[in-house]
Amino acid sequence: MNGGRATLIIGNKNYSSWSLRPWLLMRQLGIDFEERMLPLSSDEFRREIARFSPVARVPVLVVDGFAVWDSLAIAEYLNDSHPGLGVWPADPKARARARSVCAEMHSGFSALRDAMPVNIEAKLPGLVWDLRVQADIERIAQMWSDLRSEHATNGPFLFGRFSAADAFFAPVITRFDTYGVTLSPLCEDYRQAIHQLPAMRDWIAAALAEHSFIAEDEPYRRAPQ
Secondary structure (H helix, E strand, C coil): CCCCCEEEEECCCCCCHHHHHHHHHHHHHCCCCEEEECCCCCHHHHHHHCCCCCCCCCCEEEECCEEEECHHHHHHHHHHHCCCCCCCCCCHHHHHHHHHHHHHHHHCCHHHHHHCCCCCCCCCCCCCCCHHHHHHHHHHHHHHHHHHHHHHHHCCECEEECCHHHHHHHHHHHHHHHHCCCCCHHHHHHHHHHHCCHHHHHHHHHHHHHCCCCHHHCCCCCCCC
């Protein structure tokens, strides 16, 4: 990273939506880093994460001993340290809009987060789906439709070319897969574009290979046999 040694500290790939964002962004943009996974809810996690983050959460990007925590802060750090790679769209208005939708994802959609936690391994269509969750789904679908319609001529992603905005919504793609959310053709095309990213395929394959089960994160099902 501009000569710096970078390590991205993440949680389990099956569960950690926040970890997926900078991991996918860095892998897809070709930013070199070492990966360190700390199993969520483990003694190792509690012991080690405190060395890097005062909030004791993943992800954390550590560059030459300097720690950046929170996925949005990591995206901004990567934009500053790699200004030519396209972390954000080049056009100022598109860049501002991309930051806006990432901030909305970062701080909003609490009903969706609560009812549909990321669990790549599971298939739970329609579980705990209420009107608040439906409202979040509809807002996300409308956002995707609007952005894809506006930037369709520039590529298959939200702003044409892949950017941090796509990395921020990649965990939502996995949520929609797990809980069986049906999308419009335009949004379905976008979902497939994310799935076709080599880095996204690698993350999902690794998540499925973990065979992890954290009971406190999965009150809705028993451990797979």
